[in-house]
Amino acid sequence: MLDRLIHFVLHQRLLVSIATVVLVAGGIFAWNLLPIDAFPDVSNVQVMILTEAPGLAPVDVEQQITFPIELAMQGLPDVRQIRSLSKAVLSQVIVVFEDHVDTYMARQLVFERLQSARGGIPEWAEPEMGPISTGLGEIYQYTLESDTHTPMELRTIQDWVIAPQLRSVPGVNEVNSFGGFVRQYHVLVNPNELLKYGITLDDVLVAIEKNNANAGGNFLVQGWEQAYVRSVGLIESVSDIEDIVLEAEDGTPIYLKDVATVGFGPETRQGAVTRDGKGERVAGMVIMLKGENSKIVVDSVKKTIPKIQAGLPDGVRIDTFY
DSSP, rough: HHHHHHHHHOEEEEEEHHHHHHHHHHHHHHHSSOOOSSOOOOEEEEEEEEOOTTTOOOHIIIIIHHHHHHHHHHTTTTEEEEEEEEEEEEEEEEEEETTTOOHHHHHHHHHHHHHHHHSSOTTOOOOEEESSGGGGGGGEEEEEEOOOSOEEEEHHHHIIIIHHHHHTTTEEEEEESSSOOEEEEEEEEOOOHHHHTTHEEEEEEEHHHHHHHOEEEEEETTTTTEEEEEOOOOOOOOHHTTTEEEEETTEEEEEGGGEEEEEEEEEEOOOOOTTSSBBEEEEEEEOOTTTTTHHHHHHHHHHHHHHHHHHHHHTTTTEEEE
């Protein structure tokens, strides 16, 4: 048998050479597609349910949100474990499935149960499933460096310019933002002015909500054309909020600026980011979709960063550290 094989190889040199080249080329091609990770991802199949609960203490979060959601998850097929964490303003429930369960099927099962759980939790609570990722999916991290921009401005750039573009990279599941200050509109109401005009705080809240929307009025026929009627009312600046009419007293409008001070301010935060002991920074973390090839995704992110950098304001720089 061995003699025949040697005889065939010696007399069919061209065919053997071609087969060898094909095998080597196939091996190189397969090597380039081989998933490469610094650490193998052996995470189990799990679905995380996150619910924000502003103003609630941990015990109230547990009673009003966490327990009803845990109860709704009972009885799901192929569930190995259900665990939870309740802390101030946040409920976290993790449903762990058997390893053979498909991730997307697990999320579908949890989603269906979440619909039934909504009846047992406060109306304002909005449970959301976490990203399809694991702790090993944190593949790329960076900070924003600038000597001319404030932490609030850098955080705004991160949230509205950089993160959306990175999320469009194939294989990227989420981009988390850390540090800086999230910019908000702040309406500081003067209680004495409310009493003076006989206006309640609820009146102010309702007025702001109703005056922050666009509306459609169908269309008007003008000859051979249709002119669409629109009411543009989305808030775009501080002055738009200040000019909201709360009530009219003897034909004189009472504006929001008459009873409150409106301006920009930071959202209350629970922590900060520092780097190398040089003060606060705004940071971003790219999270990979579970099951993707980390080398390919990281290479794609690296190619996207220069394109994003070119569109950033002068003086703002993306500095990668991981």
